Amino acid sequence: DQQVKQNSPSLSVQEGRISILNCDYTNSMFDYFLWYKKYPAEGPTFLISISSIKDKNEDGRFTVFLNKSAKHLSLHIVPSQPGDSAVYFCAASARSGANSKLTFGKGITLSVRP
Amino acid sequence: KAGVTQTPRYLIKTRGQQVTLSCSPISGHRSVSWYQQTPGQGLQFLFEYFSETQRNKGNFPGRFSGRQFSNSRSEMNVSTLELGDSALYLCASSLPGVSTDTQYFGPGTRLTVL
Numbered sequence: 001d002q003q004v005k006q007n008s009p010s011l012s013v014q015e016g017r018i019s020i021l022n023c024d025y026t027n028s029m030f031d032y033f034l035w036y037k038k039y040p041a042e043g044p045t046f047l048i049s050i051s052s053i054k055d056k057n058e059d060g061r062f063t064v065f066l067n068k069s070a071k072h073l074s075l076h077i078v079p080s081q082p083g084d085s086a087v088y089f090c091a092a093s094a095r096s097g098a099n100s101k102l103t104f105g106k107g108i109t110l111s112v113r114p
Numbered sequence: 115k116a117g118v119t120q121t122p123r124y125l126i127k128t129r130g131q132q133v134t135l136s137c138s139p140i141s142g143h144r145s146v147s148w149y150q151q152t153p154g155q156g157l158q159f160l161f162e163y164f165s166e167t168q169r170n171k172g173n174f175p176g177r178f179s180g181r182q183f184s185n186s187r188s189e190m191n192v193s194t195l196e197l198g199d200s201a202l203y204l205c206a207s208s209l210p211g212v213s214t215d216t217q218y219f220g221p222g223t224r225l226t227v228l
Contacts, residue, residue, distance in 0.1 A: 008209075034217075036219070041221075041222075041224075042152070042156070043118070043204050043219030043220050043221045043222050044204070044219045044221075044223055045207075045219070046216055046217070046218060046219075049216055073120065089156070091157075101159050101162060101170045101172070101207075102147070102149075102157075102217060103159070103161065103198065104149075104156050104157040104158075105156065106155075107154035107156060
């Protein structure tokens with residue numbers, strides 16, 4: 001049973017436009033959500049996170065939105081740049097359990113066209 | 115501050131052998147988690163160590179084991195290797211605690227089982 005789902009395997013956008021990456025989750029115990037970016041042959045790099053007590057968190061070009069009732073979060077990248085081309089993973093954890101286990105989605109490959 | 119380091123970066127083994135992978139966390143981080151990444155399954159949680167104790171464990175067979183040393187460095191061992199164990203093994207470290215469980219990943223060890 002996949003608890004974190006990234007249903008679109010890939011996304012292609014034009015440089016300068018907005019990229020919207022979506023993620024859905026099923027486990028209502030999840031209360032902390034993260035986005036990671038991964039280049040080939042490298043480990044995932046932390047991008048941005050959001051706690052369930054918030055519905056938006058912004059860091060530069062990256063904004064994450066959380067809709068708890070829909071169990072849905074999205075990552076917005078504005079403006080998109082060619083260097084943003086990578087695989088993006090959504091991850092979730094249940095921090096009330098005081099452990100660091102992250103449950104990941106299968107990732108979305110973002111391609112930003114110059 | 116130096117990031118998470120993993121050794122070796124690449125490893126080739128044959129079926130039935132065993133392998134040990136090493137991870138050095140970011141200085142000051144006491145929690146170390148291990149993940150397996152395969153094309154079909156994405157990133158899957160193996161286990162987490164904190165203060166030399168396994169605090170959480172994923173759904174992997176007993177052939178997968180780990181340990182953590184007093185300096186927070188961690189090792190992961192896989193015995194009786196199978197072809198399906200070919201994957202990228204990622205280590206992540208974090209400061210333990212409810213509000214600081216963002217995990218930072220190393221570059222990974224690419225294991226190929228022939």
